[in-house]
Amino acid sequence: MTAITWQSVQAEALRRIRSREWPPGGQIPHEADLAEELGCARATVNRALRDLAEAGLLERRRKAGTRVPLNPVRKATLDIPIIRQDVEGRGQAYGYRLILRDTTLPPPEIRSLLKLKPKQTLIHILALHLAEAMPFCLEDRWVNPDAVPEFADADLSAISANEWLVQNAAFSAGDFAFGASAATAEAATHLNCPSGAPLFTVERTTWAAALPITAVCLSYAPGYKMRAEI
């Protein structure tokens, strides 16, 4: 007899969902019944079904029970490593070049993105990440010195702003927007690609509670793909 684990219960539940034994839109037996049927404790069933619900494969509501959603909104998990690790994870040599470091008034779109007061100045960083000495990603970053005062003294020739902030700035929340944009003349120069080339871009803002820490736009060299699994 093989032992019953929450994973085996989950696998069985998955099988029933996929085989349509539990049809889309339909209610499934409740935890206590399943526990009895499968010969395990309700907590074990709970763990299995809770995980499936988190992945979007089941919908659970108190009293209403558990059902298979008609249109499952699947959840994919994205790993967000620092760029150096992204490059090294591809088996390539990482390089890094600081292009610009300045303290100025940000453009209006950055100001509104970070919900800043009109005259707040930010530190502006432009840096190029390299893979095997080839341009990999252009980092255009604005950092709020009020949120991370030590950043002003950081030595960004040795370590990228990306890495410094991950290691030194405590943050609580952030959001991402992935998109495509045409390479500006400046970006094309740095990324060594034609002006107007389609670039995969990641825009990211980071917050410590209500305090904006940083807004960054990463433009990846043509051909870059970001991968995720379901």
Place this chain on the structure above:
Amino acid sequence: MTAITWQSVQAEALRRIRSREWPPGGQIPHEADLAEELGCARATVNRALRDLAEAGLLERRRKAGTRVPLNPVRKATLDIPIIRQDVEGRGQAYGYRLILRDTTLPPPEIRSLLKLKPKQTLIHILALHLAEAMPFCLEDRWVNPDAVPEFADADLSAISANEWLVQNAAFSAGDFAFGASAATAEAATHLNCPSGAPLFTVERTTWAAALPITAVCLSYAPGYKMRAEI
């Protein structure tokens, strides 16, 4: 006295990570100690820390204990709705137009992506998704009729292949690649944008166990952004 929940334990752990009370690279007290200190059961601490480890904020290993990673690989969760829900979730009217439906030999890159035998034919779908009657996303899809025989009879004028497959095909795994590409002449026609415009693209393959179900490339109209939170 406020009750202790696994969420409150998790919040306290997060606070200690962020305040560097538990410094990066450092070991944290083990579960039993934390449970005693916080006045709860070890299972409660376990639940709290396990969730943090899943989010990439802690590293746990049996016997070795739990530590705060030096370079946390944060995990972001992406919702992958069907395209109709994506459009409707933006408060826009959804529309859909089937452009092409054919059964042919796939190009070599699709064949190798899906690990097909040389002479295997696939169903080829080209469809346009609309938001407020404007082009939203171009869907270029190849479906393996061996994996979903009923697909051949599906009425794709009423429901998109995207939606039909989500509702009717059991699948177990899949992967995504996000990137940017220049609009081909044909894509530009359908998406009503200049040829060569930068398009955000999602490539996706789907599998039922070892059987390939479908490979799809979604090209979104210029300006589209996919959002995620951390």
Place this chain on the structure above:
DNA sequence: GGCGCTATTATGTGCATACATATTAATCCT
């Protein structure tokens, strides 16, 4: 009939305990 209260019910969570498992540290043997 329609509104609001209440009882019921399925999931959510906490706890104490026991044992499993992975991994390290210690020890023993050669």
Place this chain on the structure above:
DNA sequence: AGGATTAATATGTATGCACATAATAGCGCC
């Protein structure tokens, strides 16, 4: 020493129980 065996230990998981909480369904009242 050095390699293999063994003990120790932190996390992982199963269980039975209790109670919390949300949401529905049913009832009574007007």
